[in-house]
Amino acid sequence: MAYKFVDNYREQGARRKLVAHLETRGITDRRVLRAIGKVPRHFFFDETFWNQAYKDIAFPIGAGQTISQPYTVAYQSQLLHISKGDKVLEIGTGSGYQTCVLMELGANVYTIERQESIYQHTIKVLPGMGYHAHFFYGDGSKGIAAHAPYDKILVTAGAPFVPEILLKQLKVGGILVIPVGDEKTQKMVTVIRASETEFERIELDTFRFVPLVGDQAW
Template sequence: MAYKFVDNYREQGARKKLVNLLKEERKIEDTNLLDAIGKVPRHYFFDETFWSQSYRDIAFPIGEGQTISQPYTVAYQTQLLHVSEGDKVLEIGTGSGYQTCVLLELGASVYTIERQEKLYHRAKLFLSKMGYHPNFFLGDGSKGIPEHAPYDKILVTAGAPFVPEIMLKQLRIGGTLVIPVGDEKSQKMITIIRVNENDYERIELDTFRFVPLVGDQAW
């Protein structure tokens, strides 16, 4: 896939319209998050042939059976995390790297893991060219990255059949996990807050449809 790093008035205008849609129609209220989305050139993640689709509020295929998430989904999940500057965030499922960039724009220290080798290498090279430098890992994200735990926030960008216990144990006390849980057709967005060493608060929210989370602790 060939990228031209062009961010002209047309793309800037389209990005502003997307941010306004998320704010006015989708009711995303986090102004820091909206600012972050407004800074990430989403069209860079598309072949130039499909730039006209890049600021629509839709998911789009990126190869290897994966998608770049719908902007609303990115905003919805990220808003639930309540990311503060300096937060240590584990992202399960790098994919295109778009969500990763939004987290970085919020000032997070991001640890991101991808199981698809082609997507891992593509995102690692591409984000570096864009000037984004998260901590990249190749492997089974359903197990988290225990060697770098604990994390302030954990974000899972694929649908899981259950909440992996191993992932919960990687949360810092007071930390938040956001994960879609359900079957292969639809999932409920779940927010889990680690209250203390052994107790967790679980909140079940809206229904979404994600690609499946694959691994030892998933499908």
């Protein structure tokens, strides 16, 4: 299947408005805002719904999953403090929108998705857009130990706890960002690996994600 990507002045203008909106919501990292301004979010939508692409809302993508709200993507990305060349593990590829934002920030992204239909779609769409991440199909709650350790780990679904197996895959000095709570609402949690055995945990704002499903989750 061929994918046709068209990005014109209308969509570019809509992205600029979205970036301005995110600034009013407290996103201050200029690099994150520039990344949001570069990624054509409408490419992740059927053309019928392009008018929804630059609204600050989540949107269904099938298999019970959603493309995340732009504010949520920006919020999590800002917490990661990505440096160019960082090796980043993304748990939950989903549409691939967050993946693209991480790559615009200069990350070397390893991303895993458990929904096969979404995985098969994304591994075709993202390369067609010029984004060449390392794609994996499987249970993201267990991470990808074969390619560990990672500078940063991002979980894009709500977990009942922070999986220890993910902490073990994080470099010393690395950052894990994960929403933790019940199946309705979660607190955004940042975990910093201070040493081989010490971790600093910070709880932040409340969000609502789809559940993280797997051996180390729901």
